[in-house]
Amino acid sequence: MKVEAAPPEPALTPIRPPARAEQTQHLAYVALGANLADPVAQVEAAGAALARHSGFRLLRRSSLYRTAPVGIRGQPDFINAVAALETTLAPTELLDSLFAIERQFGRQRTFRNSARTLDLDLLLYDDLTLCGQRLCLPHPRMHLRAFVIAPLLEIAPDCRIPGRGYAAAWLPALSRQRIERLAR
Numbered sequence: 001m002k003v004e005a006a007p008p009e010p011a012l013t014p015i016r017p018p019a020r021a022e023q024t025q026h027l028a029y030v031a032l033g034a035n036l037a038d039p040v041a042q043v044e045a046a047g048a049a050l051a052r053h054s055g056f057r058l059l060r061r062s063s064l065y066r067t068a069p070v071g072i073r074g075q076p077d078f079i080n081a082v083a084a085l086e087t088t089l090a091p092t093e094l095l096d097s098l099f100a101i102e103r104q105f106g107r108q109r110t111f112r113n114s115a116r117t118l119d120l121d122l123l124l125y126d127d128l129t130l131c132g133q134r135l136c137l138p139h140p141r142m143h144l145r146a147f148v149i150a151p152l153l154e155i156a157p158d159c160r161i162p163g164r165g166y167a168a169a170w171l172p173a174l175s176r177q178r179i180e181r182l183a184r
Contacts, residue, residue: 002117015077016065028056031121031148032081034105039079040064040182042105046118047083049104055097056087062151064182070145082123082151091125095135098122111124123148129162131154138162142171146177 015096019055030050034042043064051058060082088092098120105118119142130137146149147173152159158168 003095026126026138027059027124028085028087028091028094028122029124029152029159030059030083030085031119031123031142031151032083032157033078033119033147034117035069035076035078036117037106039076041147042118043079043081046101046105046120047081049101049152050083050085053097053159054082056094057143060130060155061086061156065147065151066180066182067147067177070099070147070177078147080147080151082148082155084155089123091128091135091137094125097121113166123152124159127160127162143167145175146171146174146179147167149174150179150181 026100032043032046032050033041034037034046036042047058047061050061053154062081063079067080069078072157085094089097092101102118102120121139121142122135123142124138128137131140138161139148142152149167152167157168161167161170164170
């Protein structure tokens with residue numbers, strides 16, 4: 001009796017999991033401000049919190065600026081800065097993350113333009129323009145505020161505001177707003 005050899009088994013192709021889609025990176029700019037509970041320390045600590053957050057990467061942060069409050073008199077001066085972030089979060093997810101950081105710093109939203117331990121405003125998200133109940137981009141009043149435009153231009157001198165043009169073009173109109181750059 002003749003025994004035939006079994007046919008060779010076909011070569012197995014390793015099974016690989018499907019490739020993960022690359023997540024798109026977005027550039028966002030965030031304004032930081034505080035005028036309660038040692039505002040310099042608050043804004044510095046908020047910058048550190050942004051740098052530690054897992055949902056985005058802090059690219060740059062401007063110097064600190066001392067500014068007069070806008071809208072309500074009798075409040076202490078604000079300390080302001082602007083940060084550039086790289087993120088894969090959608091705009092509303094980023095906004096929620098910023099609100100969570102505000103809450104960690106004791107932010108209470110008692111009334112519009114009230115004094116605050118920390119205010120984080122999403123100014124720009126790529127070149128996106130949108131306006132919904134929770135979020136308007138670009139921030140609808142950013143071009144009217146020296147405390148936003150001056151620090152923004154420090155870290156992004158060629159920044160364009162969708163629908164408004166170059167941020168630098170707005171600075172002369174804001175010259176009457178008191179703003180002082182602090183030593184970094």
